[in-house]
Amino acid sequence: MGYGIRIRRNRRRRFRINKRRAVMFLVAVIGIIIGVAAAIGGTVYYIENKPTKLRAEVNAIADIPVITDFVPEKTMERPGEQRKIKYIVIHETGNAGRNADAASHNNYLHTKAGSQKKSWHYTVDDREIYYHIPDNEIAFHAGDGLAQDGGNQNGIGIEMCINPESDYEQTLRNTAKLAAMLLKAYDLPLESLKKHEDFSGKHCPDILLSEGRWDDFVAMVEAELRAE
Numbered sequence: 001m002g003y004g005i006r007i008r009r010n011r012r013r014r015f016r017i018n019k020r021r022a023v024m025f026l027v028a029v030i031g032i033i034i035g036v037a038a039a040i041g042g043t044v045y046y047i048e049n050k051p052t053k054l055r056a057e058v059n060a061i062a063d064i065p066v067i068t069d070f071v072p073e074k075t076m077e078r079p080g081e082q083r084k085i086k087y088i089v090i091h092e093t094g095n096a097g098r099n100a101d102a103a104s105h106n107n108y109l110h111t112k113a114g115s116q117k118k119s120w121h122y123t124v125d126d127r128e129i130y131y132h133i134p135d136n137e138i139a140f141h142a143g144d145g146l147a148q149d150g151g152n153q154n155g156i157g158i159e160m161c162i163n164p165e166s167d168y169e170q171t172l173r174n175t176a177k178l179a180a181m182l183l184k185a186y187d188l189p190l191e192s193l194k195k196h197e198d199f200s201g202k203h204c205p206d207i208l209l210s211e212g213r214w215d216d217f218v219a220m221v222e223a224e225l226r227a228e
């Protein structure tokens, strides 16, 4: 009788050992699956978000001068982090003061470079375009922090001047030409043309939206794309 009990105990122990092995095997398999999935996910994310190569520089778009005057790198306005370009984000400066043209906004960005996390890539008025930060670097204009697929993280910010000396209609035409050039340079579809409002809900570009002309502006950009 005592002999029979020992056999049963041995069987029980063997069963316990096998169960532990099975659990360890399962944990190892799950670990490998998670590891492989993470590696694939990481690779896909890397490919989808690989920083865009900067386009060739231009001095003019049609007859509009483009003045490149980059804000110093490694400043609050321009940390220098490269990213993938996914959107063109349209704004208005909201600055209706006299002389609040593209040149004055360029001065403003240079003066405040080290002290504010507010910046954008271009300012356009009715005569010229200032280019402040390289297209493939992040800037802070869309009010959405560094959200993934966000306006700051992946958008090129364009500010349109609304100062009284500037002809707003000409500023719109100049901006449409700039936006079309950028969409083409970075092989982006027309759907990549966005307004600030799309990212943070701010009513911007204010005049364009208030007058219900956003779709007209998109059509202007589309016409420029077709004309090129």
Ligand SMILES: [Zn+2]
Pocket: 090, 091, 092, 141, 196, 202, 204, 205
């Ligand atoms: Zn805005």
